[in-house]
Amino acid sequence: MTSQTPVDALSVRGLTVTIQQESQHLRVVDGISFNLRSGEVLALVGESGCGKTKTAEAIMGLVPRDSGVVQATSIRIGDTELAVMPEAAMRQIRGREISMIFQEPLTALDPVFSIGSQMSSVFRRHRKQSRTQARQSSLEMLASVGFPDTARVMRSYPHELSGGMRQRVMIGMAMACKPRVIIADEPTTALDVTTQAQVLARLTDLGRKTGTSILLITHDLGIVAQYCDRALVMSKGKIVEEAEVKQLFTRPAHPYTRSLLAAAAGIND
Amino acid sequence: MSNGTPELLSVRNLVVAYETSGHVKSRLTAVQDVSLDIAPAGIFALVGESGSGKTSLARAILQLIPSASGQVIFCGKSLPEMNKTQLREARRDIQAIFQDPLSSLSPRRTILQTLTEPLDHFRIGTGKERIDIAAGALETVGLDNSMMQRFPHELSGGQRQRAALARALVSKPKLIVADEPVSSLDASIQARVVELILNLRDKQGIAFLFVSHDLSVVRQLADTVAVMYLGRLVETAPARELFSNPAHPYTRSLLRAVPIADPLHPAPVVLDGEPPSALTPPTGCVFHMRCPDRIERCSSVEPGQVNISGKEGRQENHRVRCHLWNS
Ligand SMILES: Nc1ncnc2c1ncn2[C@@H]1O[C@H](COP(=O)(O)OP(=O)(O)OP(=O)(O)O)[C@@H](O)[C@H]1O
Ligand SMILES: Nc1ncnc2c1ncn2[C@@H]1O[C@H](COP(=O)(O)OP(=O)(O)O)[C@@H](O)[C@H]1O
Ligand code: SF4
Ligand SMILES: [Mg+2]
Ligand SMILES: [Mg+2]
Numbered sequence: 001m002t003s004q005t006p007v008d009a010l011s012v013r014g015l016t017v018t019i020q021q022e023s024q025h026l027r028v029v030d031g032i033s034f035n036l037r038s039g040e041v042l043a044l045v046g047e048s049g050c051g052k053t054k055t056a057e058a059i060m061g062l063v064p065r066d067s068g069v070v071q072a073t074s075i076r077i078g079d080t081e082l083a084v085m086p087e088a089a090m091r092q093i094r095g096r097e098i099s100m101i102f103q104e105p106l107t108a109l110d111p112v113f114s115i116g117s118q119m120s121s122v123f124r125r126h127r128k129q130s131r132t133q134a135r136q137s138s139l140e141m142l143a144s145v146g147f148p149d150t151a152r153v154m155r156s157y158p159h160e161l162s163g164g165m166r167q168r169v170m171i172g173m174a175m176a177c178k179p180r181v182i183i184a185d186e187p188t189t190a191l192d193v194t195t196q197a198q199v200l201a202r203l204t205d206l207g208r209k210t211g212t213s214i215l216l217i218t219h220d221l222g223i224v225a226q227y228c229d230r231a232l233v234m235s236k237g238k239i240v241e242e243a244e245v246k247q248l249f250t251r252p253a254h255p256y257t258r259s260l261l262a263a264a265a266g267i268n269d
Numbered sequence: 270m271s272n273g274t275p276e277l278l279s280v281r282n283l284v285v286a287y288e289t290s291g292h293v294k295s296r297l298t299a300v301q302d303v304s305l306d307i308a309p310a311g312i313f314a315l316v317g318e319s320g321s322g323k324t325s326l327a328r329a330i331l332q333l334i335p336s337a338s339g340q341v342i343f344c345g346k347s348l349p350e351m352n353k354t355q356l357r358e359a360r361r362d363i364q365a366i367f368q369d370p371l372s373s374l375s376p377r378r379t380i381l382q383t384l385t386e387p388l389d390h391f392r393i394g395t396g397k398e399r400i401d402i403a404a405g406a407l408e409t410v411g412l413d414n415s416m417m418q419r420f421p422h423e424l425s426g427g428q429r430q431r432a433a434l435a436r437a438l439v440s441k442p443k444l445i446v447a448d449e450p451v452s453s454l455d456a457s458i459q460a461r462v463v464e465l466i467l468n469l470r471d472k473q474g475i476a477f478l479f480v481s482h483d484l485s486v487v488r489q490l491a492d493t494v495a496v497m498y499l500g501r502l503v504e505t506a507p508a509r510e511l512f513s514n515p516a517h518p519y520t521r522s523l524l525r526a527v528p529i530a531d532p533l534h535p536a537p538v539v540l541d542g543e544p545p546s547a548l549t550p551p552t553g554c555v556f557h558m559r560c561p562d563r564i565e566r567c568s569s570v571e572p573g574q575v576n577i578s579g580k581e582g583r584q585e586n587h588r589v590r591c592h593l594w595n596s
Pocket of ligand 4: 052053054103185425426427
C-alpha cells in the first residue's frame, strides 16, 4: 500500500451540458474534468452564468430532460459510476452518498409540509430511523445549524421562516446523512456574515471530522480564501484554473482569475 | 428626527407580529418599535442577522403584510390608511425586488411579458413604446435582448435577479425596496449593479431601501445604515461612520465576521452562542447573552434608543440601543 495517496471522493471526466435554445445548441458546461479529494473543501468560482449550477445539477443527475443534455466520460463517487446510472438507482445515491444545497432554498423545500416532517423523512428514509429517533435527530441537526428554538422551526412551514433560516434548514438536511460528498451552491448568500461564519465553520468542520468532501460553489472570494482548501475557476463553461487556495491568491495563473481577484479587491476597499 | 428636509418615507414605531403555526397558537414579534427616515434619492441600507426581521419590515412598509401598530408615511400620505385603489396607484412609485428573484418573475411568462406587465397595468406608452422601455431596462441591468423571449427557469440565478431589477425599473418609481438584490451575484456583476443603483439614484433620483448581507456592497452604496437584531434597530448611522466607528457591540461583531479575500488574513470571528428566539425574546437587551461588553443592567432592562451624536466625535443622526451609551 502506498502511503498518503489522497483518495478522490468524486471524480468527474469530460462533463458536458448542452442546452437547446432557439435552434442553437449552447454548451453551458464544456468538457470539464476535476477531482474532489476526500475530506477537502473545493471551491468552484466564476461569474454569473458561467455554468456552476449546471455543473452541480449534472453531477446530481438533476438536469431536467427537456432543458439539457448531459454527457460525461465518467462521474465517479468512490467506486460507483454515476454517468450511466438509471434514475431509480440515482435516487438511492442522492441524499445518502451525495447531497446538494441549492442556491434558492424556497424551490427546494416543499411548501405543504412542515420543516419537521421534511427533515424527519430524510432520517427515516436514509437512516431507517423510527419516528421518535428521527424527530430527535432532526432537533439535533437544527441546533447544529444555529437555531435556538428548534421546536418552533420543526412546526413551521417554509414560508414562515426567513430566507436565511430556510437556507440553514437545507444545510441541515444535506448534512443529515453524513454523505460522502456535499455540493453546496452558494449556500450562504441568504445569510448575514455572523450566521455565515457559524454555518460555514460547521459545514467545513463536518467535512474534516467525518471525511465528507465539499464542493462549494461561491462567487465570494472571501469565502474561498477563508474556508476552502483548493479552487476551480470556471469561465464560459470551462475550468480555466485549478489551484491550492494560497497559490490562487498569491500567484493566479490565468488572466480571468486575475480579473476576478481585481474585481473583488475593488469591492473590498 | 431629521434636519428639516421633507422625507420620502417615514416609519414610526412600527411593530409587526405573526401568529405562528402549531397546536399552540402564539405571537411572534418580528419587528419591534422601528423608526426610520429615507430622503428623496437617499440610499438606506438595512443589515442584520438572518431572521432578525428585515424582510418583515420591508414587506410591512410595502403593505404586503399588516403591521400591528406604528406609522408608515410615504410622500406625506399614510400607506396603511389607503384603500386598495389608492395603494395600487402608490405602487407605481414604490417598487420591490425580493430576496428570491423567482417571486417577482412569473414562471409562465417570458421576461418581456413580465417587464411590460406593469406598463400595461398603469397604461404607460403604446405597445411599441412598452417594448422599447422593457429593452432599455434590460440593457440597464446588463442583460441582452435575447433574454426577452426566455422564461425565468431558463436563466441563471444571477440573470434572474437582474431581470427582477429591470421589472422594478419600468414604472419609474420614486423608491425601490430591494431585499437582498445582489446576494446571488458574483463580484463583477455586483459591482455593475452597485454602479447601476448609484446611477439610478443620481440620474433618476430613485431612493432605495436596500436590505443586504453584503457589507462591502452596503459600504459602497448607502448614505445611512441601520443594523437590525431580533426585530430592533440597534444602531442607525451615516454609512461612513458606521463602518469606521461602530458604536453597538453587535455591529462590531458583524464587522469582524466578514471573510477577507486573503488566505493569510485571520479567519472571521464566530460570535459565541446562538441568536435568541423571536418567540420568547430575552429580558433586558436582546443581545445580552452574546454580548462581550455587557454590564449588570443589560440582562434586566431593555435599553431605549439614544442619539449619540457628538459623543466620542460622532456625527449627527447616530442612534444606538445600548446601555453603554446611556449615561
Ligand atoms: N433551462 C435553461 N434553458 C436555457 N438556458 C439555460 C437554462 N438553464 C441555464 N441556462 C443558461 O446556462 C448558463 C449557465 O447557467 P448556470 O445556472 O449554470 O449559471 P451559474 O454559473 O450557476 O450562474 P449564477 O452565479 O448566476 O447562479 C446561463 O447562461 C443560463 O442562462
Ligand atoms: N409568515 C410568517 N409566519 C410566521 N412567522 C414568520 C413569517 N414570516 C417570517 N416569520 C418570522 O419572523 C422573523 C423575521 O423574519 P424575516 O423578516 O423574514 O427575517 P430576515 O429578513 O431579517 O431574515 C423570523 O423569526 C421568521 O421566522
Ligand atoms: S445593552 Fe448591554 S448587552 Fe446590550 S449591547 Fe449594550 S452592552 Fe451589550
Ligand atoms: Mg447558479
Ligand atoms: Mg430576508
